[in-house]
Amino acid sequence: xxxxxxxxxxxxxxxxxxxxxxxxxRQFVQTLQDEICQGLEKLDGVACFQEDLWERExxxxxxxxxxxGGDVFEQGGVNFSEVWGTELPPAILMQRPEAxxxxxxxxxxxxxxxxxxxxxxTVHLNYRYFEAGPVWWFGGGADLTPYYxxxxxxxxxxxxxxxxxxxxxxxxxPTFKRWCDEYFYLKHRQEARGIGGIFFDYQDDRxxxxxxxxxxxxxxxxxxxxxxxxxxxxxxxxxxxQNCGRSFLPSYLPIAERRRSMDYCDRxxxxxxxxxxxxxxxxxxxxxxTIFGLQTQGRTESILMSLPPLVRWQYTYQPEPDTPxxxxxxxxxxxxxxxxxxxxC
Amino acid sequence: xxxxxxxxxxxxxxxxxxxxxxxxxRQFVQTLQDEICQGLEKLDGVACFQEDLWERExxxxxxxxxxxGGDVFEQGGVNFSEVWGTELPPAILMQRPEAxxxxxxxxxxxxxxxxxxxxxxTVHLNYRYFEAGPVWWFGGGADLTPYYxxxxxxxxxxxxxxxxxxxxxxxxxPTFKRWCDEYFYLKHRQEARGIGGIFFDYQDDRxxxxxxxxxxxxxxxxxxxxxxxxxxxxxxxxxxxQNCGRSFLPSYLPIAERRRSMDYCDRxxxxxxxxxxxxxxxxxxxxxxTIFGLQTQGRTESILMSLPPLVRWQYTYQPEPDTPxxxxxxxxxxxxxxxxxxxxC
Numbered sequence: 001x002x003x004x005x006x007x008x009x010x011x012x013x014x015x016x017x018x019x020x021x022x023x024x025x026r027q028f029v030q031t032l033q034d035e036i037c038q039g040l041e042k043l044d045g046v047a048c049f050q051e052d053l054w055e056r057e058x059x060x061x062x063x064x065x066x067x068x069g070g071d072v073f074e075q076g077g078v079n080f081s082e083v084w085g086t087e088l089p090p091a092i093l094m095q096r097p098e099a100x101x102x103x104x105x106x107x108x109x110x111x112x113x114x115x116x117x118x119x120x121x122t123v124h125l126n127y128r129y130f131e132a133g134p135v136w137w138f139g140g141g142a143d144l145t146p147y148y149x150x151x152x153x154x155x156x157x158x159x160x161x162x163x164x165x166x167x168x169x170x171x172x173x174p175t176f177k178r179w180c181d182e183y184f185y186l187k188h189r190q191e192a193r194g195i196g197g198i199f200f201d202y203q204d205d206r207x208x209x210x211x212x213x214x215x216x217x218x219x220x221x222x223x224x225x226x227x228x229x230x231x232x233x234x235x236x237x238x239x240x241x242q243n244c245g246r247s248f249l250p251s252y253l254p255i256a257e258r259r260r261s262m263d264y265c266d267r268x269x270x271x272x273x274x275x276x277x278x279x280x281x282x283x284x285x286x287x288x289x290t291i292f293g294l295q296t297q298g299r300t301e302s303i304l305m306s307l308p309p310l311v312r313w314q315y316t317y318q319p320e321p322d323t324p325x326x327x328x329x330x331x332x333x334x335x336x337x338x339x340x341x342x343x344x345c
Numbered sequence: 346x347x348x349x350x351x352x353x354x355x356x357x358x359x360x361x362x363x364x365x366x367x368x369x370x371r372q373f374v375q376t377l378q379d380e381i382c383q384g385l386e387k388l389d390g391v392a393c394f395q396e397d398l399w400e401r402e403x404x405x406x407x408x409x410x411x412x413x414g415g416d417v418f419e420q421g422g423v424n425f426s427e428v429w430g431t432e433l434p435p436a437i438l439m440q441r442p443e444a445x446x447x448x449x450x451x452x453x454x455x456x457x458x459x460x461x462x463x464x465x466x467t468v469h470l471n472y473r474y475f476e477a478g479p480v481w482w483f484g485g486g487a488d489l490t491p492y493y494x495x496x497x498x499x500x501x502x503x504x505x506x507x508x509x510x511x512x513x514x515x516x517x518x519p520t521f522k523r524w525c526d527e528y529f530y531l532k533h534r535q536e537a538r539g540i541g542g543i544f545f546d547y548q549d550d551r552x553x554x555x556x557x558x559x560x561x562x563x564x565x566x567x568x569x570x571x572x573x574x575x576x577x578x579x580x581x582x583x584x585x586x587q588n589c590g591r592s593f594l595p596s597y598l599p600i601a602e603r604r605r606s607m608d609y610c611d612r613x614x615x616x617x618x619x620x621x622x623x624x625x626x627x628x629x630x631x632x633x634x635t636i637f638g639l640q641t642q643g644r645t646e647s648i649l650m651s652l653p654p655l656v657r658w659q660y661t662y663q664p665e666p667d668t669p670x671x672x673x674x675x676x677x678x679x680x681x682x683x684x685x686x687x688x689x690c
Contacts, residue, residue, distance in 0.1 A: 284629035300533045307658040
């Protein structure tokens with residue numbers, strides 16, 4: 001494991017956050033927001049992000065940046081927020097009971113981009129950090145939601161994330177890839193939201209990687225079979241999160257570049273609008289960040305910035321057999337080992 | 346209180362469901378579904394409902410009827426379902442702990458209609474009946490979601506529901522109207538979904554009308570101030586529910602008739618699509634029927650039939666001052682005593 005040790009801290013101290021932990025993470029997520037916005041504006045070439053600064057009554061605030069009506073992006077946003085309060089919401093306390101009765105601090109950046117062209121995938125990213133009394137943890141990830149099936153895009157996205165993860169530990173990518181498949185799953189549709197990516201939560205000095213709610217899941221079984229890592233330091237995990245965050249632009253820009261000018265018709269546009277409905281269903285019914293935001297009286301417009309600009313629902317829609325739309329359902333909306341190349345399909 | 350007594354049953358017996366309770370309610374909700382579909386087809390004049398019969402693996406099934414591409418209706422559905430199983434979901438057991446460990450039976454009809462013309466309001470109705478071990482109850486209601494402000498429509502809708510409620514007891518309408526305002530409230534927007542109507546749940550032989558989750562609410566305070574009714578019989582409540590259900594067509598058809606041919610432009614259509622987003626947010630984040638359906642492995646396409654065919658989200662939209670859109674927000678999306686006539690606005 002590559003360690004970015006802070007030389008002035010002993011090994012015992014290294015499982016505790018440094019004195020300036022909040023400042024370090026805040027600076028990282030703000031810089032990440034800046035870099036991502038610059039990279040996306042350069043890609044789009046037409047639209048610029050509009051920024052809204054906001055404050056939260058109970059403590060904290062953020063800067064929301066929204067891009068609209070661009071050449072690539074129909075609508076999208078990159079949020080930074082930093083919030084604190086007297087107690088975490090019940091759903092999180094169930095996972096981290098040691099935090100009960102303590103104040104909390106949380107900072108992070110989150111992003112969702114909805115392109116115009118149905119051949120350009122929607123993409124989501126979120127990296128976040130929490131401190132609450134005796135506990136701290138990092139969470140986050142990135143995942144891709146294509147509307148049309150291009151195996152080379154899926155392979156590129158996953159391989160880029162895998163490379164970023166592998167710098168820290170070879171167990172990270174395969175565990176967090178499986179956790180991503182588990183998390184971005186629409187139970188009521190029995191369908192993945194997209195082709196996944198990586199997802200992790202509650203990463204602290206303990207060596208168990210999977211800390212999700214489902215001990216029977218494939219991600220849990222995989223993590224158990226690998227066994228626990230040696231205890232990790234705050235710096236180890238922060239370094240890992242930084243590597244992941246910085247891998248976003250290289251993971252997405254080449255895909256958007258090669259799809260942005262492909263011709264499409266009403267058929268592809270209608271399918272994109274229909275599939276966007278799944279994004280809405282996931283974010284409003286299941287998404288942890290959305291629920292945390294609404295439960296902690298966050299800024300509604302910033303939280304729901306992730307919803308698409310235009311969406312269709314169509315009763316009992318099913319793709320025609322032997323079409324690209326059917327291939328999306330049959331192959332891309334089921335977990336695949338994309339980092340190892342194209343599946344046998 | 347008007348009683349529809351079953352002459353062969355004693356007063357003590359009348360607080361229990363009759364031996365054929367399930368058959369009686371099923372027949373009523375199926376007939377109501379038939380009558381509503383016929384009335385709506387006659388109104389639309391072009392489109393007909395398409396029916397899907399479905400079965401539920403764990404027990405029960407239903408008939409889903411969807412209307413699309415009509416002269417009045419862009420999309421809408423009227424569902425009937427009858428389901429049973431070994432135990433109610435946790436959210437309901439919290440409200441009715443006596444049902445724990447018992448099998449359950451539930452039947453009902455639910456409806457959402459999304460018209461084309463932004464001047465025609467979206468409307469929702471649901472009436473349902475539960476039995477579980479020693480307990481039984483009725484729930485339901487109807488509510489209107491206009492996109493443009495017409496006080497005469499709001500007055501007509503509420504007065505029609507009030508007349509139906511008043512047949513049973515004068516406390517019903519004012520209590521269930523307040524409960525409706527409480528229930529169809531988007532906390533994260535601090536905004537009503539529409540102009541309300543009536544909503545009730547857990548209505549059984551006990552005389553306390555408000556049985557919602559919020560003992561501090563206005564509906565609870567109003568119900569407490571009125572005091573409890575005398576114990577009610579199963580027949581009393583079933584009669585009340587029947588009267589409410591049958592009041593739907595007279596409450597809605599005249600409104601749709603007088604708005605269906607009004608001219609509109611992109612501005613009104615865009616506002617309608619934007620406001621439909623609130624419907625999606627409410628149904629996926631808060632709605633009891635949606636959550637019950639998804640938790641009990643209901644038929645997803647029938648549950649999410651309530652979602653609009655086309656929806657917009659727009660970051661930080663606000664209506665221009667002194668426009669009909671602003672009047673909707675300022676007056677119609679706040680509780681008003683519509684049954685008493687137009688508010689002072």
